[in-house]
Amino acid sequence: MNRLFMVCAAALFLACTDIPEGLCDDDSACLPGLRCQEGVCAGCAGDDACQAWEMCAADRRCALREGMCATNAQCKTWESCGASHTCELVEGFCLSGSDCGAHENCDESTKQCVLQDGRCNSASNCGSSYLWAPSCDADNWCRTAPSSGNDVLIWGTLSEGSCNHDGISSVMSPTRVQVGFGCYSSSDRDAAFVSPSGRVYYLDGEEKPKRVKIFVPDTFSSEDGVRSYPFNGSRNDTLVPAPACSATDDVSSFIMQAGTGAIAYTCSSHTGPITYYDRAGAVVVSGFRVLAWNASGYMLGARDTSKLHLLTPERSERLVSGLPDRFIDSISVVDVRAHSTGFMMAVRRQVTNTLELWRIDHEGVATFDGTYGAVPENANPTTAGVLDMTGALYSESLLTTGAHPDIIVRRRPDNTVGTIIYSEDSAPASVNYGSNYERLFNFLHISILFTGP
Structure with missing residues (x-):
């Protein structure tokens, strides 16, 4: 009832x-x-x-x-209905930068945390446009830095005989190539350095007047699936100010300091003693041709053609001692690298045509370190080269067998026979233009080797 x-x-x-x-x-x-x-x-x-x-x-x-909810469907796509029946932010989403890590920004449209430029959570976030394999540091920065051997770079080409297909790579990884240069971006050994942070500085002859630029890698352009070398790639490179040179005056040379990456440059129209200036236009040193500049502020160079001098950070001068008599007559300088305790200098004894490594300390005292061995028997002899950070010497050469491909030989100052560490014979069958630039190889046609300071 x-x-x-x-x-x-x-x-x-x-x-x-x-x-x-x-x-x-x-x-x-x-x-x-x-x-x-x-x-x-x-x-x-x-x-x-x-x-x-x-x-x-x-x-x-x-x-x-x-402001309340019963199901997730009643919340925004970046929210869920929580235990208190209010819409709560889902992990991985954000409303502002405060919801993200210090190395991330909040994307307004997707409400997701996105990495800031150059930042990372793992090495995979750093991309593949680096000369050396990058790592993700504890502070969430992508880092890439040269190591021994990898600090010797090839300024080569992706198309032999063409002036507008330049590429740079480590001698140890010629398939990892960066591109984006004009026809006259670099002209000689002293026109490029790789900085301590791995950035490439070069003297750009593509534009007038010549200026030092910091290389910014370009990507291959694509149209209808066909890739091509980037046109006028140097246009986006970072210009280094040279206020001491006039608006029509070329930068004629520059030197880089080890450790800091600071540069000092000369102006082509300036007469009198050679003078180096910094980015602000202040004089760094005058009357002294600088060969190398180390992290402690010491410089190695020459005031004339017969003697080497050491300059202290206070610019007091010391004549280098310990070298053979009549140094310039009997020995020619092949390359100089800065070192934490002074400088390394590869030289050629003209009488015997042998190559030696010498070290010069902060007191200006030179000591003999060792003799470089011969090139392999199937390689053409060479007395040129550049030093890596350990004192090994890298030289371009040719194989005397087969099609005589270009090679690079590494020799250590222990009188042992050198090792071929690069050969154009190792290039894949189809590379560069032939592979639609999907596979790359850096060739040595009219190339230079360059290193850090």
Whole structure:
């Protein structure tokens, strides 16, 4: 009897409130806003008849309170409905930069944390446009730095005989090539350095007047799936100010300091003693041709053609001692590298045509370190080369066998026979243009080798 009365009362109530009647086992069988009460879908009489995150609306249906939710579908795509029935930010999403790491920004459109330029969570975030394999440091910066051997670079070409297909790579990885140069971007050994941070500085002859630029790698352009070398690639490279040179005056040479990467340059039209200037236009040193500049501020160079001198950071001068008599007459300088305790200098004895390594300390005292061995018997002899950071000498040469491919030989100052560490014979069968620039190889046609300071 009571059950029949309740059903009739519920039916009468629904009719009076214009809410469809219905029987139910739970709330899911009822229309939105109704609750299952003793087997019948019924409207609410007050907020206490609804869930805590709901209110009783004017039509006597339970509705969400403002700012509350019942399911994820009632939140933004970057939110979920939490235990307190409010929309909460999903992990990995953001509303502002404060929701991200210090190395990330919040993307306005996707509400996701994105890495800032040059930042990373792992090495895979650093891309492949580096000369050396990058790592992701503890401070979330992508780092790439040369190591012994890898600090010797080839300024080569992707198309032998073409002036506008230059590429740079380590001698140890000629398939890892960066591109983006004009026809006259570099002209000789002293026109390029790789900085301690791995950036390439070069003297750009593509534009007038000549200026030092910091190389910014370019990507291959693509049209209808056909890739091509980037046109006028040096245009986006960073210009290094040279205020000491006039608007029509070329930078004629520059030197880089080890450790800091600071540069000092000369101006082509300046007469009198050779003078080097810094980026602000202040004089760094005058009357002294600098061969190398180490991290402690010492310089090695010459004031005339017959003697070497050491300059202290205070610019006091010391004549280098310990070298053979009549140094310039009997020995010619092949290359000089800065060192933490002074300088390394590869020289050629003209009488015997042998190559030697000497070290010069901060007191200006030179000591003999060792003799470089011969090139392999199937390589052409060579007396040129550049030094890596350990004192090994790298020289371009040719094989005397086969098609006489270009090679690079590494020799150590222990009188052992050198090792061929680069050969154009190792280039894949289809590279560069022939592979639509999907596979790269840096060739040595009219190339230079260059290193750090």
